[in-house]
Amino acid sequence: MRSLGLKVLALFLACVVWFFVSAPRRERATERAFAAPLAIASLPRDLAITNQIPDTVTVRLRGRVSDLRALSSQNLEVTVDVSWVQPGEATITLRPQAINVPPDVEVISIEPNKLRFHVEPLRQKIVHVRPLLIGNPPAGYRIGDPTLVPDQALVSGPASQIKNLDDVATERIIMTGRTDTFTQSAAVVSDSPFVRVIEPLAVQVTVPVLAEVGPPVPAATTTDQ
Numbered sequence: 001m002r003s004l005g006l007k008v009l010a011l012f013l014a015c016v017v018w019f020f021v022s023a024p025r026r027e028r029a030t031e032r033a034f035a036a037p038l039a040i041a042s043l044p045r046d047l048a049i050t051n052q053i054p055d056t057v058t059v060r061l062r063g064r065v066s067d068l069r070a071l072s073s074q075n076l077e078v079t080v081d082v083s084w085v086q087p088g089e090a091t092i093t094l095r096p097q098a099i100n101v102p103p104d105v106e107v108i109s110i111e112p113n114k115l116r117f118h119v120e121p122l123r124q125k126i127v128h129v130r131p132l133l134i135g136n137p138p139a140g141y142r143i144g145d146p147t148l149v150p151d152q153a154l155v156s157g158p159a160s161q162i163k164n165l166d167d168v169a170t171e172r173i174i175m176t177g178r179t180d181t182f183t184q185s186a187a188v189v190s191d192s193p194f195v196r197v198i199e200p201l202a203v204q205v206t207v208p209v210l211a212e213v214g215p216p217v218p219a220a221t222t223t224d225q
Contacts, residue, residue: 036056036073047120048121053115060107060109062106063105068105078094087120093113124162125155142212143208146206155190169191173207179209181206
């Protein structure tokens, strides 16, 4: 009887172990969509991509509920190697193999599954820096001609944009309420997301604020009575 009891207990424990081990396999399969971040890698340093590329792609996966629940968008970053691109147009097809997923999870689709790039060579150019003055001083004062030190900047960007670029601006310099000449450091910025300011990153701007001189007031005259 003791031997029989041990056999029954062993069989019961084996069934319990089998139940828990096989539980994941008995889960139903389902599908779920993720917004996977898109990362561009290995772009040659002398080239620039000048069209808008999506920040994410929609990845639809199929697998067990527990496996999909364990995933997050950050785990599914899609890295696109563009080390081979040349100036001009390029198209890359996103394949399921590019996404790192667990063995039992299947990549059903990627949307969009094609990325199109417009690639241009990078160029550098020295351009003028202009002060961006916002607002006006109070009545009775006027703004003189600002001076900048230095007054030029080296910029880098796609050839098509650099070609016709004549200047870049400082950050906003507020003139409202100013009644005295002042000097301040101002960052040099680019209006285009594709054009980068190399140097200087900031300039010293001196803005004269002068009291207005009105027309001479005519002297009062007296009449003999």
